[in-house]
Amino acid sequence: AQSVSQHNHHVILSEAASLELGCNYSYGGTVNLFWYVQYPGQHLQLLLKYFSGDPLVKGIKGFEAEFIKSKFSFNLRKPSVQWSDTAEYFCAVNSGGGADGLTFGKGTHLIIQP
Amino acid sequence: GAVVSQHPSRVICKSGTSVKIECRSLDFQATTMFWYRQFPKQSLMLMATSNEGSKATYEQGVEKDKFLINHASLTLSTLTVTSAHPEDSSFYICSATQESGGHRNEQFFGPGTRLTVL
Numbered sequence: 055a056q057s058v059s060q061h062n063h064h065v066i067l068s069e070a071a072s073l074e075l076g077c078n079y080s081y082g083g084t085v086n087l088f089w090y091v092q093y094p095g096q097h098l099q100l101l102l103k104y105f106s107g108d109p110l111v112k113g114i115k116g117f118e119a120e121f122i123k124s125k126f127s128f129n130l131r132k133p134s135v136q137w138s139d140t141a142e143y144f145c146a147v148n149s150g151g152g153a154d155g156l157t158f159g160k161g162t163h164l165i166i167q168p
Numbered sequence: 169g170a171v172v173s174q175h176p177s178r179v180i181c182k183s184g185t186s187v188k189i190e191c192r193s194l195d196f197q198a199t200t201m202f203w204y205r206q207f208p209k210q211s212l213m214l215m216a217t218s219n220e221g222s223k224a225t226y227e228q229g230v231e232k233d234k235f236l237i238n239h240a241s242l243t244l245s246t247l248t249v250t251s252a253h254p255e256d257s258s259f260y261i262c263s264a265t266q267e268s269g270g271h272r273n274e275q276f277f278g279p280g281t282r283l284t285v286l
Binding site: 090096097098099100103144153154155156157158159160161 | 200202204210211212213214217227261263265274275276277278279280
């Protein structure tokens, strides 16, 4: 069975600070990795995804993530956050075929202070 | 982009009644739809996978007779919570995959349905 662990449940940063949210997964086979964002009152939106190839993935709104296979990690980064990045962030995984439902981490609530 | 809608967005019902939630893919055909449940301040938990024209596949611990799923067309899946009880109160979210070139790799999420059972 797959599992996803997000290390930080609540993160508070000031604008322009750098961000890194941790995500580790547990699964023995090939995986697809995702980061989703949920802004207040809105539905889940895909930030970025990794299926294969370059382990450094660039997504929307200046976010990127790096897949480190040896560490079973897929950490999300952004060099300079904005107030509008305040949201809930979810790391998710499914198996390599891509046709399965997603296993989500518990989420990280990010608050950016102006 | 791919859009998924859900109806209703909120529903309040009495204990013992049944509630139907619709999930529609508005601008693409979705051969597979997924149903998730999200408790307050918690993550999404996969309930079931719904394939058009076949029976849904339920995750361990999810009662198939309580959560009836029908995927009658390539754009519509329904979740019916039968004989709802207060512990069924939750946020129900669907997602759909867009099959493209034989690859199903991104799920598009609906806005969710808040169910409150009194």
